Amino acid sequence: MRRATRLAWVVTPAVLLAGCDGWQSALDAHGTSAVSLKQLIILIVAVCSVVWMLVMIALIMALWRNRRERPLPVTPQPSTQRRMTATVIAAVAATTVVISGFTIMSFFATRALGIGGNDELTIKVRGLQWWWSVEYFGARSEERFETANEIHIPVGRNVRFKLEGLDVIHSFWVPSLAGKQDLVPGRANELIIRAEKPGIYRGQCAEFCGMQHAHMAFLVIAESPDEFDKWINAQRQPAVQPSEEELAGGQRTFLEKPCAACHTVRGTAASGTTGPDLTHVGSRKYIAAGLFETTRGSLAAWIADPQTIKPGNNMPMVPLTPEELRAVSAYLASLK
Amino acid sequence: MRIATLLTGLAIAVAGCQREERQLRLDPPIAEALDKVALMPNGISGAPPNVYFALEKPYETNAYNLSQGKRLYSWFGCKTCHGNGEGGIGPAFLDGWWYYGPDMVSIFASIRDGRPHGMPAYRDKMTTDQIWQLAGYVQTIGSYAGKTAAPSRSDEKHTRPAENRAPAKIQFDQGPTPLHPDQGPTP
Ligand SMILES: [Cu+2]
Numbered sequence: 049m050r051r052a053t054r055l056a057w058v059v060t061p062a063v064l065l066a067g068c069d070g071w072q073s074a075l076d077a078h079g080t081s082a083v084s085l086k087q088l089i090i091l092i093v094a095v096c097s098v099v100w101m102l103v104m105i106a107l108i109m110a111l112w113r114n115r116r117e118r119p120l121p122v123t124p125q126p127s128t129q130r131r132m133t134a135t136v137i138a139a140v141a142a143t144t145v146v147i148s149g150f151t152i153m154s155f156f157a158t159r160a161l162g163i164g165g166n167d168e169l170t171i172k173v174r175g176l177q178w179w180w181s182v183e184y185f186g187a188r189s190e191e192r193f194e195t196a197n198e199i200h201i202p203v204g205r206n207v208r209f210k211l212e213g214l215d216v217i218h219s220f221w222v223p224s225l226a227g228k229q230d231l232v233p234g235r236a237n238e239l240i241i242r243a244e245k246p247g248i249y250r251g252q253c254a255e256f257c258g259m260q261h262a263h264m265a266f267l268v269i270a271e272s273p274d275e276f277d278k279w280i281n282a283q284r285q286p287a288v289q290p291s292e293e294e295l296a297g298g299q300r301t302f303l304e305k306p307c308a309a310c311h312t313v314r315g316t317a318a319s320g321t322t323g324p325d326l327t328h329v330g331s332r333k334y335i336a337a338g339l340f341e342t343t344r345g346s347l348a349a350w351i352a353d354p355q356t357i358k359p360g361n362n363m364p365m366v367p368l369t370p371e372e373l374r375a376v377s378a379y380l381a382s383l384k
Numbered sequence: 385m386r387i388a389t390l391l392t393g394l395a396i397a398v399a400g401c402q403r404e405e406r407q408l409r410l411d412p413p414i415a416e417a418l419d420k421v422a423l424m425p426n427g428i429s430g431a432p433p434n435v436y437f438a439l440e441k442p443y444e445t446n447a448y449n450l451s452q453g454k455r456l457y458s459w460f461g462c463k464t465c466h467g468n469g470e471g472g473i474g475p476a477f478l479d480g481w482w483y484y485g486p487d488m489v490s491i492f493a494s495i496r497d498g499r500p501h502g503m504p505a506y507r508d509k510m511t512t513d514q515i516w517q518l519a520g521y522v523q524t525i526g527s528y529a530g531k532t533a534a535p536s537r538s539d540e541k542h543t544r545p546a547e548n549r550a551p552a553k554i555q556f557d558q559g560p561t562p563l564h565p566d567q568g569p570t571p
Pocket residue numbers: 175176178217218219253254255256257261264
């Protein structure tokens with residue numbers, strides 16, 4: 049029994065701590081501002097724990113020492129009186145020191161959140177029920193393009209996110225990289241992120257926004273500047289033209305059915321903007337805001353019945369024959 | 385006696401808690417059946433399919449469907465020609481005049497099949513469900529009679545009475561927007 053208890057004491061914190069790392073954790077920080085936030089919170093928790101312990105010890109000692117009943121009224125000796133005054137002054141002074149210490153620390157931590165520089169990359173992120181539209185710019189207007197639910201950034205560079213809500217309020221939160229920032233309709237908000245380490249960081253909408261709020265995730269992929277350049281140049285290209293008969297059939301279906309009225313595939317006539325840009329949908333890790341990994345099968349499942357998979361989302365169930373469904377999902381999977 | 389009253393009151397209150405059903409997904413056979421409206425030969429007026437009544441006219445009485453219709457109205461660019469209902473290149477929906485009739489079937493047909501003087505067909509751009517939702521919304525903004533269900537509020541500046549302030553009759557005095565002389569039925 050003793051051993052089991054001891055084991056529990058060791059294992060429970062280990063299990064709890066194991067939940068602290070991973071691709072979506074404020075305690076596994078790899079962004080400049082997330083690191084300074086994490087340091088600040090650890091410092092505050094540590095200092096407050098010490099203060100709490102000291103207060104508890106003083107309280108218990110006081111109760112213990114005076115556990116015998118005393119006749120009332122209590123009239124302290126002048127020496128005790130002096131000690132009491134000194135203790136109160138010391139406690140007030142300590143409180144002032146701790147609180148002003150916190151204020152100064154959080155001033156510096158907050159300043160670190162606003163890291164600015166000249167080498168900024170600007171990305172516009174729009175929140176919609178229930179997915180993220182991501183827009184990149186370039187020196188020339190042809191270099192502008194849109195993608196969805198997956199944001200690539202170069203490591204070690206400041207990236208300025210311009211955030212905007214298109215229907216209701218959403219909140220952009222990548223715990224491993226930075227704090228939250230709301231996307232408010234009609235208001236331009238900004239957030240600067242710098243990733244210190246390459247990796248895939250998961251983000252999540254952090255403001256309740258309706259039925260599928262829980263399924264409104266995205267990825268931030270931080271990669272070396274070379275890889276980032278390669279990615280952005282590939283994304284700027286229009287969609288590949290179908291090379292096989294089946295893929296060509298899928299493209300025809302896509303263009304003839306309602307799909308094209310809601311989705312854009314650059315390089316074809318499809319130019320709708322109600323749904324995510326699908327020009328390179330096959331290159332993205334997930335579809336439907338983090339619901340499925342992108343495979344031909346998951347694309348087919350999604351297209352066949354989006355309302356059962358993600359009830360209430362804004363893509364309707366479009367009636368397709370099995371052949372059309374097979375061809376259209378093959379076509380979309382081929383859009384690398 | 386007191387207890388009976390209390391229990392009745394409670395039962396009524398609980399009954400009032402029922403939440404409106406949201407039809408998020410139409411079974412394909414129902415969607416197909418809903419597409420089969422019986423139009424008159426001139427494409428104006430007719431009868432909705434029987435399922436429409438079996439479902440209790442969901443596109444006129446269900447607030448979720450009306451809200452979706454309102455979103456589709458801007459997503460599919462109806463505003464570019466019809467404005468917020470006051471008209472433009474296309475006819476107004478607020479003036480009480482309809483070239484092709486104010487009933488759901490006529491509006492559904494106008495959207496699905498298009499109309500000769502410049503109304504594009506949306507048959508291949510939307511699902512049947514969406515066309516019905518849109519028709520319900522268009523009918524609501526130009527409604528002759530008040531409805532108990534209303535779509536969600538507008539965030540932008542109001543250019544006309546809110547949809548639930550029906551009937552929009554005050555607008556009727558302006559008379560029809562003279563688009564072309566090929567008038568259909570009038571109110
Ligand atoms: Cu959201």
